[in-house]
Amino acid sequence: MTARHRYIGGASTILAMSVLGLIAWDAYSTTGAVERGVEFAASSHATNRLQGAVSPGTVALHPVARPDRRRRIRGTVVDTRGAPLAGVHVSAMSRADESLAELPCPDWAPGAWEALLEEKPRRLLQDCQWAGRDALTEWLSSRRGEAIPQAETVTDGDGAYLLDGLDDGALSIWALNEEGAAAQQDILGIHDDLRLVLTPGLRVEGIVSGGGAPLPGTHLTLVSVTTGRYFDGIAGPDGRFRMGPLPLGRYVLLAEQGGWRPALLHLDEATSLPEDGVRLTRPLNHAGRVLSRGNPISGARVELFVDFSSEEGSLQVATSDAKGQFHFSGLREGHRVTLSAFHEGMIASAQVTLDERDGAETELELRPAPFLEGVVRDEARQSISGANISWVPQRLGGIYPATTTTLDGRFRLGPLGPDKNQITVSAPGYLDAHFYLDSLELQSPFDITLFRAELITGVAVDEHGAPAPNVTLKLNRACKHPASFGERPQTTTDTAGRFELKACSPGPWEMEAVDERFLPDAIPVHAPSGGLRIALKQGPTVTGILLDEHGVPVVGADVFLAKREERGSPSRYISSDAQGHFRLGAVPPGHYIVWAQKHVQGVTRLTAAQDLELRDGMATQVELRFPVGLTVSGIVVTASGTPLEGVAIQTSRFPQADSTEPPHIGFGCGGPPIGVRTDASGRFVLRGLSSAPHAVWATKDGHAFKPARSMGGTHHDNDWIFMKPGASENDLRLVLQRISFVRGRLLGPDGRPFPDYVINREIGVFSLEGTFLFPTTNHGQMALIFDAPGVASRTVTVDVPLEEDVDLGDIHMPTVLHP
Template sequence: MRKGMWFRWLAGAVVVLGLLFMALFPRTDEAPGEPAPRAPSSRAGTLNTWTAAKHAVPAPTGSLRITGEVRDARGPVPGVRVTASRVDAETLSERPCPEALREAPSSDARRLTACAGAELEQEVARLVEAREGEAPVFAETVSAQDGTFALEGLPAGAFALWALGEHGAVLRLDVPAGGEAVELELEEGIQISGTVTEALGRAPIPGARVTVVHEAHTRFFDVLADEQGRFRMGPLPPGRYLEVASAQGWRAGLLRDEVWLDADVEVAFKLHPMRQFEGVVLTPQGLPAPGLTVNLRALFGGADILTARTDEQGHFTFEEVPAVEHHLWVWNAERTAIGEAAVQEKSPKQTLIRMEPCSFLEGTVRDDQGRPLEGVRLEVNRQHLGNAPIPEALTDEAGHYRLGPLLASAMKLSLTRAHFMNKVESIPHRDGVARTWDFTLARAVSVEGSVVDTEGRPLAGVEVRLSPVGVTSRLFRDRASRLDESTVSDEAGRFLLDTEQEGPGRLSASATDFISTEVDVKVPSTEVRVVLQQGASVSGTVVDAKGQPMTDVTLKLWDTTPASGEARSGTVDGQGGFSLRGLKAGHYMLEAWRRTPGMAQSTSRPVELEEHTQAVVALRFEEGRALEGMTVDTFGQPVPGVQVRACLPLDDVPPWQLSVETCDPRSGGGVRSGPDGRFVLKHLVAPTYQLVAWKEDQAFAPARSQGGTADASSLHVVPGGPEIRLVLERRSRLRARVVSTDGSPLPSSLWVHNDGRKQSSDGVFDVVLRDDSKSVVVSAEGFFDLPRSVMVKPGEDVDLGDLVMTRSRKARFIVRDEANPGSMAGVPVSVGMSYEGNPIPFKNPVPPPFFGNLDAEGAVDLDGLPFAPIVITVQLERDQRSQDVALDAYQKVVTVTVPARPR
């Protein structure tokens, strides 16, 4: 084929393929009559939400439409992606939180994403990683050249509209299908950036996926970390977000940030690697235990329970376990024996678990007249078996109880019953399957009554507390008694409080939306009636400078009476509305508060309340002024990426504000200066502000800055005043080389106070110092820790030179039990330095203690021992029996026999 014919054939083929592609994949995101703008390229580490939100175009599910215009401060904005979504029962924002993990009985606490603590972090991370729970998108388009948009094919109902552009974003809630002339005004939006690193070594994890999830409306946005483990995403609408980082071979991590607080949120993911873990389960007699289910659960940040089955040799294996602290347990089939172990980050891959017999406790509870007591609750303190609930029991009509299964170790038992004194009993170590223990409860004196409102309606959930008058503090009373001197009223408004002493008392009652009250009572008393008044109330709306409702604010109602205490807090609804009830008459200051980029913004109004009045107040945020400046180095050259924050000087804080935020950009973030070092702070309404600046390897120098008056840590400026130049100095660096006595480099870690731990495979360190003085500790496996104190002068580096580590020794302790001459393999022990058997002060390094199970030989290795005589304590964890053993300066193996318990 000649050259010209080849090119003509190739051109024709391209045209045909292009037409075929367009026929198969038509472009439906173009505005009528206008070409759709090209999406910006997405690369690892950086992602604009314009492309982050792009996915398969949804199929029409209705016949309605929403039309409107996208604008910013300069006018219509073309090329902005607009989507319509809404939450349903399957989205993360609507999935319920387990009852036991709710923080409070509020609507937010019912959400899976708002559960208390870290128990469900891994469940949420797993759902996000699997792309489950995302709010469905019903329609999607791109704004035309004149900023107009049309979302087609919508069913009936209200939608959340997302407008995501190159330079701004906005989320508009509750827009009904069929709506016209809807105005979406872009805000500056927020940026989320950060790092994904190893939890221990802090090495970057390139290619890790970071998914940012709007918590209330559950939209997912993704970005990949670059080669340095860094990522950046935005702009996004303000709101509360979850961030999930995941990577193959690593345990997913989850963070939660209220990113309306700041325009440039920095997050740091520290992921734990996955590893294989295995072990062997032994019966109480030390034989292999086949056919049992072994359970494994992370102690922090995870609720999932992994299971494995033991084989004929009692061996089990977990293929992929994150390298974090775990709890491991196994029951026998009859649940008459249990084995438990703790799995640490650096535990060996295999551990032995020796099962322990469980027993029952039974007996009778009587009053001080010898009569059986029904309904006494018995509960074991601090004895959790696997994931079973805390053992408890109720006495029957004969006063009899049966409690278990329980470990045979010593324990404390709580006994409670209405009209009787609560009791805590210490139960010593027991042998055998069951033991009988009888108890006697002394009768208490009680205060009974009900809580009602002014109309006589019973009030449930009211906290009622009894404080005896003229009685010695409870700290000096019988510590064996637990007193029910506070309770919550039931559905009928009833309450019962038991105490130990007759006489005058004071009853206090408090509840949301009611005025707290105190009543003098006589102990004992019955049919006490406590009346709560609703009092005055304040309601209204919070709007911005343009009159639009604001939802990302916190309300604070300050009582201006001196020493009146903290403010009453509240929130606003989706329309900016609020209501605070149960207020006493008086003079108040109502404040609406929010964080904006680089500062806290607020507006306030005085409120005068009379008894039973209902005040209606409108709070409006001012547009305020802008303040521009520049961050530079000591040579006047721009310094990009500096966080700058503004706050009120302490002298300008209103006297009714009892709590003031720390002016520290590291704690509250700040606006970040651009590549040219320039920054802009908006919405300033006060006459003066103080500015602070921060960057990882730079130190803010107020005295060398321009445009204001410097103090020790900030620059006081007046908006509209002279040009502001914030000067940053190079921070000091700490250098060191860790070696052994022969001069060879050592893999080691360097812990710096307030700066964390750094790892080095060759023992060479070069780290930034943030403060003037530092405590430093160098660690290397097989060597003693080496502490150092360093003094830092601004601009001067510290070179510690060669740090020579001193080798420590390891000793093996073979443990025997005088009461049971058989094998001790798998028995839990603690081994550490004896504080009674060694001289005080102890001049040698203290070895770190060991907590865990004995190995197959019934022994344990203890590291970090000095080459000097030392006394070590070995303790059996199940019954707390112990024995001291003395080692000479070079002893490597020692046998320790723990004596039997005296009879």
């Protein structure tokens, strides 16, 4: 096989591919690239470099000889029918030392304290996406954790490829061309027949806009979460971009443009871009001064914390200068933020809603920081020495004070911050006390009473007698003691399996392990007791691999294990790993079913359910496979027949085809993910459908789905159409009608607007200007009835054109009613 140049784009799209960290673009300016509509390119390690004058879309492959390395991976690339594919770019990538998937949450993120108690690391992409937005933006912008290219080649006429001179360790192997993509992760060792099946993959396309207008030249970075591979692109002159095809999986998209706040979006095979694409906003600045008795304070620490109700929590820190001034940038209009200043035992705090007011500043006047003072006693009013008092604010970050009581039980804790604070008081042999205090309302001294605990101590071991570390143990009922009312006493075993549980009353209790490694069996214990040896049962286990219809491992699918008679309530579930493997356990012996489910571009794919009989001490291995699916295509048009772009298409298997089909586990209160949208021509494709009947529906802001006017299935009510994949009516034509709006202003006999009135006896309007906006999907003549206090009703007849708006202007109500 020889490296070769190949023109793969048009004027609008460049195929995503990696060339050992070197992309050869034409040597023109970025502006020129934008004008030509260059929308996508890729990088694997270094930033893109402009080299020479070459045609747009031309990629130069530069193999690197590594004679000292002998590892190789050989295989073929085929299409979904098994036919070999020539000219496909195949590359091997290794992970960097830093991993995007392992990026931790910021210390101050909500829930971090609970994670510390559970000794469980919190990952940004799993546990705090919004809280870690700024950290993730900085990470991606600086290209941290970028995958390292090992080798790249092009398949020959038989679809064969050879990647040679590879490093040891886990690799991801990618295959890309203009028609499809494939990737396999965590490939170890030498392979002589690694088969890569190209599928249509994932295409990320949309428009970048800001201030209501397209933003050409916006730089886009798309990063694979699991492999760390970076892809780069530039929005075209109309703000549009197209990325892909890429292998299905989890990605993060970063959009950057000078003078605008970066946008960060999380995408995968189940979640597409928002309907309005990628929207950037202008960054706001906020400044202020730190004062003490009116004098400027230099060197004060100033924190700006974005309220999490805005769903973009973040923390910024600045230091006041010689004039006491501080400055924050890159903020977003409408966010409510808390500003806090700290300096030599003094604090100040203020809340501000950001807007575009010029010259708006916040003055932070320092005052002495509060301290929590008091005494800790037992229920006999005897002082407790050596009790621990700790403080954790609602927002975490930094080092927080902790102290212990003196011989006479007294303590002084602080300085405290401006937040609401969680105070924990604990002492050996006593029940812990937890309470919340607002530091702005502290009134010391506090008299804290701890109550004697009935201790249950011992060691937890597994079935083989080995210590069971990091296991959460809980007592089976809540305490009725006033010190811990409603709490279930719990603890976590240490590295040697040792534990100490504090029961709130003597007598019999039941303990259970809350851990996926062990059965939640009720273990009888007595309080107080010591030296216990608790044997935790692991029960039967199920291990296996999940494959797609081509025999390729499936990453990130949900695998469920449920009792046969409780199919809709899984006992355990887990996600398949990078190689499609899964392990389910800690269930009692019995009859079960196991199956997998994955949401892929608007379709919920299900494997067949396998019946299992699980017995103690038995490990069961299974192979789950998604069946060959059916494909249905279609178009979405308006009521007047115009194709609609950006419409979300969703499907649901409804009802189950038969009693042997596994249940579809629902999406909870958030609704199903929106996995596929129509393109610029209104077209869409649904792949991997089963032959079971499906409900199909379409959504777009400002539009109403019209099943009765749609074709390709039978309509049901006004919500969806019913279709059976594989039937003759496979080509769907879905109709969305644009909602018409009737607008106007309601005035009284004296010409003043009504701020409060009702339309058609059911729709209340509240507007100081008297304006209304009445939505309707009806067209033709319709009546609007206006009722306002103190005047007679008025009916206005209006002729509403199909999918058009009507402006009624000012509507004057008749004279005042007389009693």
